Amino acid sequence: xxxxxxxxxxxxxxxxxxxxxxxxxxxxxxxxxxxxxxxxxxxxxxxxxxxxxxxxxxxxxxxxxxxxxxxxxxxxxxxxxxxxxxxxxxxxxxxxxxxxxxxxxxxxxxxxxxxxxxxxxxxxxxxxxxxxxxxxxxxxxxxxxxxxxxxxxxxxxxxxxxxxxxxxxxxxxxxxxxxxxxxxxxxxxxxxxxxxxxxxxxxxxxxxxxxxxxxxxxxxxxxxxxxxxxxxxxxxxxxxxxxxxxxxxxxxxxxxxxxxxxxxxxxxxxxxxxxxxxxxxxxxxxxxxxxxxxxxxxxxxxxxxxxxxxxxxxxxxxxxxxxxxxxxxxxxxxxxxxxxxxxxxxxxxxxxxxxxxxxxxxxxxxxxxxxxxxxxxxxxxxxxxxxxxxxxxxxxxxxxxxxxxxxxxxxxxxxxxxxxxxxxxxxxxxxxxxxxxxxxxxxxxxxxxxxxxxxxxxxxxxxxxxxxxxxxxxxxxxxxxxxxxxxxxxxxxxxxxxxxxxxxxxxxxxxxxxxxxxxxxxxxxxxxxxxxxxxxxxxxxxxxxxxxxxxxxxxxxxxxxxxxxxxxxxxxxxxxxxxxxxxxxxxxxxxxxxxxxxxxxx
Ligand code: GLU
Numbered sequence: 022x023x024x025x026x027x028x029x030x031x032x033x034x035x036x037x038x039x040x041x042x043x044x045x046x047x048x049x050x051x052x053x054x055x056x057x058x059x060x061x062x063x064x065x066x067x068x069x070x071x072x073x074x075x076x077x078x079x080x081x082x083x084x085x086x087x088x089x090x091x092x093x094x095x096x097x098x099x100x101x102x103x104x105x106x107x108x109x110x111x112x113x114x115x116x117x118x119x120x121x122x123x124x125x126x127x128x129x130x131x132x133x134x135x136x137x138x139x140x141x142x143x144x145x146x147x148x149x150x151x152x153x154x155x156x157x158x159x160x161x162x163x164x165x166x167x168x169x170x171x172x173x174x175x176x177x178x179x180x181x182x183x184x185x186x187x188x189x190x191x192x193x194x195x196x197x198x199x200x201x202x203x204x205x206x207x208x209x210x211x212x213x214x215x216x217x218x219x220x221x222x223x224x225x226x227x228x229x230x231x232x233x234x235x236x237x238x239x240x241x242x243x244x245x246x247x248x249x250x251x252x253x254x255x256x257x258x259x260x261x262x263x264x265x266x267x268x269x270x271x272x273x274x275x276x277x278x279x280x281x282x283x284x285x286x287x288x289x290x291x292x293x294x295x296x297x298x299x300x301x302x303x304x305x306x307x308x309x310x311x312x313x314x315x316x317x318x319x320x321x322x323x324x325x326x327x328x329x330x331x332x333x334x335x336x337x338x339x340x341x342x343x344x345x346x347x348x349x350x351x352x353x354x355x356x357x358x359x360x361x362x363x364x365x366x367x368x369x370x371x372x373x374x375x376x377x378x379x380x381x382x383x384x385x386x387x388x389x390x391x392x393x394x395x396x397x398x399x400x401x402x403x404x405x406x407x408x409x410x411x412x413x414x415x416x417x418x419x420x421x422x423x424x425x426x427x428x429x430x431x432x433x434x435x436x437x438x439x440x441x442x443x444x445x446x447x448x449x450x451x452x453x454x455x456x457x458x459x460x461x462x463x464x465x466x467x468x469x470x471x472x473x474x475x476x477x478x479x480x481x482x483x484x485x486x487x488x489x490x491x492x493x494x495x496x497x498x499x500x501x502x503x504x505x506x507x508x509x510x511x512x513x514x515x516x517x518x519x520x521x522x523x524x525x526x527x528x529x530x531x532x533x534x535x536x537x538x539x540x541x542x543x544x545x546x547x548x549x550x551x552x553x554x555x556x557x558x559x560x561x562x563x564x565x566x567x568x569x570x571x572x573x574x575x576x577x578x579x580x581x582x583x584x585x586x587x588x589x590x591x592x593x594x595x596x597x598x599x600x601x602x603x604x605x606x607x608x609x610x611x612x613x614x615x616x617x618x619x620x621x622x623x
Contacts, residue, residue, distance in 0.1 A: 088616035090114060091592040091603035092438035093129065096222060097121040098614040100213035101440055104205065105616045111440040111448040112140060112202035113210055116195050118438050119452055120214040120274075123191075123467060124267055125222050128231045128458050129436040129520060129590075132270070132282070133291070133467035135190035136452030137336045139319060139503045141513070142202050143445035148505065149201075150319040150332035153194025153452075154496040155187025155472040156312065160303035163480035163491045173478035180456045181237040183298030185471035187497070189282075189291070191452055194314035196279040201316075202446065211275045218268035218466065221261035227610050229258040235458045241298070243463040267466025283309050287465045294464035319505075322396055324349055327514060327537055328507045334392070335384045337500040341526040343395050343404075344374040345533060350405035354538035358549055361573020367534065368554035368579065369408040371527045372416040375555050377404075378526075380418035381488060384496040388488035412578035415557060434459055434470075435520030437503065439594045441601055443616070447594075449516040451501040451525075472497055500525040506537070515543065517593025519606070524553050528589040536595070543595045543604035551587040558582050 088105035090098045100121040101114040109117075115138070123131030130136070138151040166179045179185055199207060224232075232255040238244040239253070247264065250256055273281035281287060288309040295302035320338060321330040324345045331338025347370040356363035381391055394400050404419065435453035453472070454460075460471040475497035480490040489498045502525050503518035515536065519528040528551060535546035550562040552574075563571060563583040575581055591606040594613075603613030 085600045086615040086617055087443040088114070088441060089594050089601045089603045090118065090438065090440050090614045091594055091605055091611065092118050092122065093436045093590055093592065093605075093609050093611040094122060094125045094225075095610070095612045096125045096213070096217060097438070098612050101438075102614040102616050103213060104210060105440070105442055107205065107209075109205045109210075109442070110202055110444060111442040111446040112199050113205045114440045114442065115438075115448040115450055116199055116203070116207070116210040117213060118440065119191060119195055119450065120211055120271060121217065122436055122438070122452065124214050124218055124264060125225075126228070126436055127454075127468045128228065128235070129434055129454065130191075130452035131454055131459075131467050132192050132274075133189050133464065134434075134452060134454035134459060134470040135187070135472060136194060136450055137332045137338075137499070137501050137503055138194060138198055138448060138450040139330065139332060139505050139516070140198055140202055140449075141445075141447035141505055141516075148319050148321075148330055149198075150317045150336075151194045151198045152315040152317055152332065152336070152496070153190035153192075154335055154499060155190050155470055156308075157187060157473055157476070157491055157493055157495050157497070158302065158304040158308045159311075159493045160305070161473065161491055161493050162303075165491065166474070166476075166478040167480075176474065177237075179478065180471040180474045181240070181461050182300035182471075183295045183302035183304075183460070183462065184300045185455075185473045186295045186298070186302050186304060186460050186462065186469045187472040188304060188308045188312045189470060190312060190314055192274070192279050192282045193312055197314045197316060207278055208275045211271045215268050215271045215275070218264045218271065221263040224256055224258050224260045224262060225610055226258045229255070231457055232256065235461060237461040238458060241462055243294075244458075244461055244468075247463065264466045270465045270467065283312055290465040291469065294462050294469060298460060298462045320392070320396075322346065323509075324533070325354060325537070326509045328509070329533070330505045330507070331502055333385070334382065334390050335496045335498050337378070337382070337498070337502045337526050338504070339390075339392050339395060340374055340378045340382060340500075341502040341504060341529050343377060343401070344370055344526055344530045346396060346398075346401035347373060347404045348530070348534060350402045351408065353534060357539050358535060358541070359567055359570055361570045361577070363534075364552045364570065364574055365412075365577045365579075366408060367531065368552050368559045368574070369413065369416075370405070371530070371552075371554035372413070372556070372559075373404050373407060373419075374526065375523070376416045376418040378523075382498040383488035384498065387492055387495045390488070412559075412580075435501065435522070435525075435590075437518035437520060437590060437592050439516045439518070439592055439603070441516070441594050445513075447505060447513065447516050449503040449505055449518055449593075451503045451518045451520070453499075453501060453520065475499060502526050502529050504529060504533070506533070513596050515593055515595040517543070517591060519589050519591040521587070521589050523555065524551070524587065524589070527551070527553050527555075528587070528591060532591050532593070542597075543593050543602065547589070547591040547593070547604050547606045548608075551589055553587065554579075560584050560587065562587050 090101035101118040104114040135155040454470040476491040506514040553560040590609040605611030
């Protein structure tokens with residue numbers, strides 16, 4: 022690790038495909054071009070990181086923080102900054118933050134779930150994507166979410182069942198990425214979460230409210246004992262939660278690494294709890310032992326004078342890029358947050374993107390995801406031209422009919438955090454247990470996910486298999502879209518992401534437009550009202566939207582749904598004036614931690 026590199030001022034080399042698209046509308050100046058293979062990846066194999074070179078002479082400002090953590094809970098931020106202070110990398114800190122969030126934000130993420138990571142490694146100059154998405158057990162069936170009458174189950178009955186639990190991927194992903202990007206020993210990264218699990222932490226107002234919204238927790242004795250008091254009432258804010266089982270799991274992980282999770286006691290507990298849960302599960306210890314996280318090549322596309330990088334499918338990243346690509350062919354950048362036309366464009370572009378996502382998004386190892394077409398200039402221009410003078414009554418997907426069930430409205434089972442360390446490394450990680458507290462089943466101190474409900478419940482439509490149908494060992498499509506932004510000279514600009522189910526790409530796109538196009542600082546961009554165009558309705562956070570903007574959207578003819586609160590939880594870090602600034606969405610309990618102390622020397 023190059024300890025002398027202090028502030029992220031990245032120069033990166035653009036892939037030729039990117040250059041081709043960009044050169045059509047931008048003057049590139051003197052950009053270095055590196056070449057690497059772009060061949061497809063055989064199923065189940067890693068395809069490496071994208072080569073991105075850091076500036077050889079980074080700009081260093083003495084005032085710049087020596088690390089920043091932006092995450093959904095102050096205790097997780099504290100765990101991350103502590104690791105950074107001990108000269109850990111962003112990857113070391115990411116392990117500590119993820120393990121802590123799994124304890125203190127159990128409604129949203131945890132080691133019993135999965136996630137996607139973008140990691141910018143300053144030492145070897147590569148941006149890599151890591152896929153820790155859950156997989157379906159080998160014996161899972163395509164029709165397992167259909168009822169006896171052939172109709173799809175109600176979402177909640179499926180989600181709160183053993184059948185929804187996918188083989189967890191977060192631990193394998195963290196371990197794989199840590200082996201490459203970690204500087205501290207893995208065993209040093211669990212100090213804070215173990216202490217908190219043993220001594221307890223206080224329930225926050227948000228956690229209290231969410232326990233009340235998940236009565237199914239009481240259906241499982243372990244979850245009930247943890248989240249409910251002796252009188253059967255949901256525990257309230259300020260109550261101390263102690264989780265010695267989680268501490269035991271972390272002790273095992275700390276001592277033996279990921280094998281302690283995927284084999285032996287922890288794996289046995291996960292499988293046993295899944296089998297015992299409602300509707301049962303077909304997960305086996307072999308499924309656990311065979312789980313593999315993947316390192317994948319990120320997808321980078323230009324957006325005006327910036328470059329946006331996301332993980333490839335099954336993450337939702339390319340649909341964030343599609344949405345941004347459609348907007349690039351509009352004049353949204355010349356408008357602003359108080360211009361109704363800006364939101365008209367945003368909402369219509371979101372509806373178009375969502376229609377395509379519903380039709381084409383799936384695990385590319387099992388289905389043909391037409392990524393190149395969806396991200397081509399020609400296609401995006403055509404999609405942008407579909408935005409007319411009045412709201413479209415219906416928005417069909419491009420070229421072929423929708424082949425998957427529509428996504429659910431809202432989720433709360435996800436979290437996003439961003440870390441930048443003193444060396445210039447960046448971690449942008451979205452983790453999830455899917456719905457609120459996942460399946461509500463607890464094992465080895467963790468909430469087990471319900472991620473398999475992200476598959477289409479209906480395997481075939483009109484006799485044609487839907488791309489996102491459930492198949493053994495397949496990964497369900499995900500909305501999660503962590504993003505890292507560079508400018509056209511290759512300098513790091515920002516990294517961000519959000520939870521929020523199918524609205525994730527839209528929350529992230531709103532923040533990007535507000536931040537990049539309109540020049541709002543990251544925090545203001547995050548807190549700005551959300552406008553969600555999905556299907557035939559447009560949901561609007563009306564509390565903070567000016568009346569005239571709302572009226573403008575109404576006049577355009579949208580079927581508007583006024584909401585007081587959208588579940589975004591944007592977290593991010595941006596480089597500004599030679600320094601680093603983090604931001605946390607006002608809608609959740611997240612915060613930002615800065616490391617300012619001098620390093621202890623290495
Ligand atoms: N399970 C969802 C996905 O992977 C995310 C759920 C949420 O954001 O709460 O897309």
